[in-house]
Amino acid sequence: MAGASELYWNVVSDIIVLLKKILLLPYLPSRHLQLLEKWLTDEKLMAGWDIPPFWPDKVKGWADEPNKVILMIEVAETGEVIGFVNFYEWDKKKGVASRGTLIDPKFQNRGYGKESILASNKYAFERMGLKRIELYVSGDNKVSRHIAEKLGYKFDRFDVKKNRYYYFMGK
Numbered sequence: 279m280a281g282a283s284e285l286y287w288n289v290v291s292d293i294i295v296l297l298k299k300i301l302l303l304p305y306l307p308s309r310h311l312q313l314l315e316k317w318l319t320d321e322k323l324m325a326g327w328d329i330p331p332f333w334p335d336k337v338k339g340w341a342d343e344p345n346k347v348i349l350m351i352e353v354a355e356t357g358e359v360i361g362f363v364n365f366y367e368w369d370k371k372k373g374v375a376s377r378g379t380l381i382d383p384k385f386q387n388r389g390y391g392k393e394s395i396l397a398s399n400k401y402a403f404e405r406m407g408l409k410r411i412e413l414y415v416s417g418d419n420k421v422s423r424h425i426a427e428k429l430g431y432k433f434d435r436f437d438v439k440k441n442r443y444y445y446f447m448g449k
């Protein structure tokens with residue numbers, strides 16, 4: 279009979295097959311701060327996060343916040359850095375963190391967002407030791423809701439005032 283761990287590794291190897299297009303790299307200010315400045319000050323991208331764009335001088339402080347992990351997304355074939363995934367408000371005792379994702383508009387709708395989320399789920403559960411990943415999506419962000427549901431995030435609640443859907447993965 280196949281044991282739980284065997285099944286688990288089968289699932290993981292399926293995911294590895296899906297993860298051919300991108301690499302996740304640790305955020306390095308000297309290489310990546312300028313990109314974060316470009317993306318986080320972009321009104322349209324930040325509308326996807328349901329927040330106003332950052333003032334440029336606030337980006338470094340945001341990136342350096344404690345309990346945050348930023349994983350930069352690189353296209354495996356070309357080495358271009360096209361976005362990032364971040365985990366924030368990481369409660370190490372509880373093993374809970376929230377996630378955000380951003381893909382440069384030039385590279386959207388090519389499957390990179392989904393792959394990055396899958397790869398970072400694996401990183402979060404296996405390397406960071408998370409038991410639960412939380413995320414919110416604006417009611418206007420149809421793409422993100424579609425992806426969250428497609429990738430198995432569970433619906434938690436809808437906040438009418440904020441027009442935000444909350445999802446989680448794990449316990």
Ligand SMILES: CC(C)(COP(=O)(O)OP(=O)(O)OC[C@H]1O[C@@H](n2cnc3c(N)ncnc32)[C@H](O)[C@@H]1OP(=O)(O)O)[C@@H](O)C(=O)NCCC(=O)NCCS
Binds near residue numbers: 326381388414422
């Ligand atoms: C959300 C975001 C990360 C998605 O990344 P991406 O690389 O464009 O996404 P993918 O190409 O992997 O997947 C897009 C999916 O949305 C679907 N989609 C595209 N337009 C859609 C729409 N209007 N309504 C519903 N689904 C849509 C695509 O068909 C695809 O799903 P499929 O695989 O089932 O066909 C990216 O658009 C982004 O960074 N947006 C700005 C910031 C943001 O909103 N971040 C997320 C906040 S929760």
